[in-house]
Amino acid sequence: EAEVAQSPRYKITEKSQAVAFWCDPISGHATLYWYRQILGQGPELLVQFQDESVVDDSQLPKDRFSAERLKGVDSTLKIQPAELGDSAMYLCASSNKNRRNSPLHFGNGTRLTVT
Amino acid sequence: GIQVEQSPPDLILQEGANSTLRCNFSDSVNNLQWFHQNPWGQLINLFYIPSGTKQNGRLSATTVATERYSLLYISSSQTTDSGVYFCAVERGNNNDMRFGAGTRLTVKP
Structure with a gap:
């Protein structure tokens, strides 16, 4: 079964440094999501793409976070500068909203620790 | 926005027992999924x-x-x-999926 690929699996960085995460969705999935999950809570949406366009980034802290999906396939989420409170699991998901009954599929996530 | 409440927050079972987990949501939805997050953090789709x-x-x-x-x-x-x-849950076709806080299940041998 096709999977959503994410890298790196783990990332440790010092505060004020820059960090980037990469996601490759399931082939053919036009919709891509970045979620952040703080320990003990459910995932919360940061940004949603439809092809290369941002559909929703209302919860993205735009002073330090940025996301792009230039060719409408893979995507990069960047944090600069990282803060201690950014320590969390960053999850990428994709779905095929052009098809009815298309569920969300998640990657394995990137666990970020900011020291 | 739509509210999603899950219960119970924690559940401890003996191996072999049955259980029921509940999800309440505050508005009509056109998509609902159940996921299992394993100890390594991977979210696995159970049901659409x-x-x-x-x-x-x-x-x-x-x-x-x-x-x-x-x-x-x-x-x-x-x-x-x-x-x-x-x-x-998802309320509209282009809205995001809103998650509940989850039910933590522990099954003891």
Whole structure:
């Protein structure tokens, strides 16, 4: 079964440094999501793409976070500068909203620790 | 925005026992999914179930959309069922999936 690929699996960085995460969705999935999950809570949406366009980034802290999906396939989420409170699991998901009954599929996530 | 409440927040079972997890949501939805998050953090899709009943092995789910709730049934639980179970709902076709806080299940041998 096709999977959503994410890298790196783990990332440790010092505060004020820059960090980037990469996601490759399931082939053919036009919709891509970045979620952040703080320990003990459910995932919360940061940004949603439809092809290369941002559909929703209302919860993205735009002073330090940025996301792009230039060719409408893979995507990069960047944090600069990282803060201690950014320590969390960053999850990428994709779905095929052009098809009815298309569920969300998640990657394995990137666990970020900011020291 | 739409509110998603899951209960119970924590559940401890003996291996072999059955359980029911509940998800209540505050508005009509056109998409509902149940996920299992394993101890390594991976979110695994269990059911896509905006309405009706589905079964997959020892797991089944029922969504009553008109009454705004969904139930996840786990029968003959195994230690590998341990983890956090999340319900997520989507209100419109281009809206994001909103997650509940999850039910943490521990199955003891």
